[in-house]
Amino acid sequence: MKVGIVSDSHDNLSAIEKALDILRFENVDLMIHAGDIISPFAAKIFLELNCPMYFTFGNNDGDKIMLEKVLSYDRRCRVVWPRSTIEVGAFKIALLHGEDEEVVESLASDGRFRLVAYGHWHKVVNRQIGGCLIVNPGELCGYLTGRSTLAIADLQKKEAEIVEVK
Numbered sequence: 001m002k003v004g005i006v007s008d009s010h011d012n013l014s015a016i017e018k019a020l021d022i023l024r025f026e027n028v029d030l031m032i033h034a035g036d037i038i039s040p041f042a043a044k045i046f047l048e049l050n051c052p053m054y055f056t057f058g059n060n061d062g063d064k065i066m067l068e069k070v071l072s073y074d075r076r077c078r079v080v081w082p083r084s085t086i087e088v089g090a091f092k093i094a095l096l097h098g099e100d101e102e103v104v105e106s107l108a109s110d111g112r113f114r115l116v117a118y119g120h121w122h123k124v125v126n127r128q129i130g131g132c133l134i135v136n137p138g139e140l141c142g143y144l145t146g147r148s149t150l151a152i153a154d155l156q157k158k159e160a161e162i163v164e165v166k
Helices: 013-026 040-046 064-072 101-109
Strands: 002-006 030-033 053-055 077-079 084-088 091-097 115-119 124-129 132-137 149-154 159-164
Touching: 002 013, 002 115, 002 132, 013 040, 013 149, 040 053, 040 064, 053 064, 064 077, 091 101, 101 115, 101 124, 101 132, 115 149, 124 159, 132 149, 132 159
Parallel strands: 002 030, 030 053, 053 077, 091 115, 115 132
Antiparallel strands: 002 149, 084 091, 124 132, 149 159
16 A cells, blocks of 8 residues: 655645645555645645545644635545544554654554654654654655655555655
């Protein structure tokens, strides 16, 4: 199962469109957004992707009620907040935003999850603890680091790749 992971898109519409092109090309089975979409008009663009999607909110997401409303129009979308366990087939994924490394490592170490995906820090993380992938795809927006990135995780192979969005 291929999972596209994005975070911290911060209303960068161009980066969102380019990320969707990459996720389509990669033929992901699932997309997850680890928070800080920001506004409903940016959230609506994600609906162009034709696969199941999960979204969590971040500290900068403004109108959470309208964000959830826009995303909930599409049956493929689920909004989970503040953190959640997603079960897809035989795999469990922890999705969160803004947690420190101790929380992330604790979730990865307990053996329940194949993937812990998180955002907030605008910093790429791609590593494993045991059989669990820990992925922060970095920032899709590219505003703080100058790098616009996302991740593609293969849950069967237990590996993830960080992809530069250009």
